[in-house]
Amino acid sequence: MDTPKKRSETLRESIEELIAVGKLAPGQHLDETVLAEQFGVSRTPIREALIQLASMGIIVMRPRRGAIVAEIGPQQLIEMFEVMAELEAMCGRLAARRMSAAEHASLMAAHQACKDARDAVDPDTYFYKNEDFHGQIYAGSHNAFLEEQARVLQRRLRPYRRLQLRVRDRLKRSYDEHEGVVNAIIAGDSERTVELLRQHVMIQGQRFADLVASLHQLKIAPNGERSAFSDALA
Incomplete structure (x- = not known):
């Protein structure tokens, strides 16, 4: 009903x-x-x-x-990604310790789905498969409160995480970074997982410059209408 x-x-x-x-x-x-x-x-x-x-x-x-x-302004954005990186790292540390063999299989399946989207050079599909991949890690932490907090901030940052995937070569780099995370989790190497996830999510250096340069793509034109470039992204 x-x-x-x-x-x-x-x-x-x-x-x-x-x-x-x-x-x-x-x-x-x-x-x-x-x-x-x-x-x-x-x-x-x-x-x-x-x-x-x-x-x-x-x-x-x-x-x-x-x-x-x-x-979200650039300073607030970098602060939010800093927190996101730490939440993901915490989820990863616990997932490396707690995920079952069945959960490892689900993580691998999500990783394969990202590969398929990468090979198809389809950033929109990759965006959704990437969310599922990270969601597997949140759930794999077996900490419901931590999972909830990670999902809340992930949702808040969705437009900006999606925008990143349109930076040249980011799909390939994202997938390659996932590969290291998957291997570390399955090996039970919690500290390596923390390090890799932190690096994967953190926005700094060239990645931050690329994101800030792309923010105008999400803006509205002065007449109140969305720009043609923004429409092309939709």
Whole structure:
């Protein structure tokens, strides 16, 4: 049965996905009426979905001015990736100690799916398979609280993690880094896993320069419309 709560949660997931893939850009105004028409619902579940997204930091609710997609400046972005790197490293340390043989097999399957997307030079598919790969590690930590915190921040950073994958050669480098992480986890080498995951997620040096240079791709044009380049990313 499609209860009001379930409907608003489904809408939240749908709107969150539009933000993650760049169809709703940072700073973009979210019109409740337009969204209600788009999804064929009333404004009430849309408003509830937006409140949920605001509580996650994905959008900002402004009194009397409506909601906008949250924007993250370069300094805040680097700080968030620093925390993400540490959360992933913690998950990896525990996963190397605690994952079962069946979980190793699932991790390998997720790794193979990333390889298939890499070989197809398909950054959009790789983005989703990459999320699954990291999700296997979060779950493999067998620490529900840590897994929840990692997933929350991962979702907050989705548009920016996706954008990274469009930097030249990043698909190949990402997959190669995954390979080392998989080997370390299966070997039970927790400290090596920590080191590799930290390096994999941390945004620094050239990777940070590339990301900052690409941030304009997520922005809105001065007339309030998304740029043609942003549309091409969607």
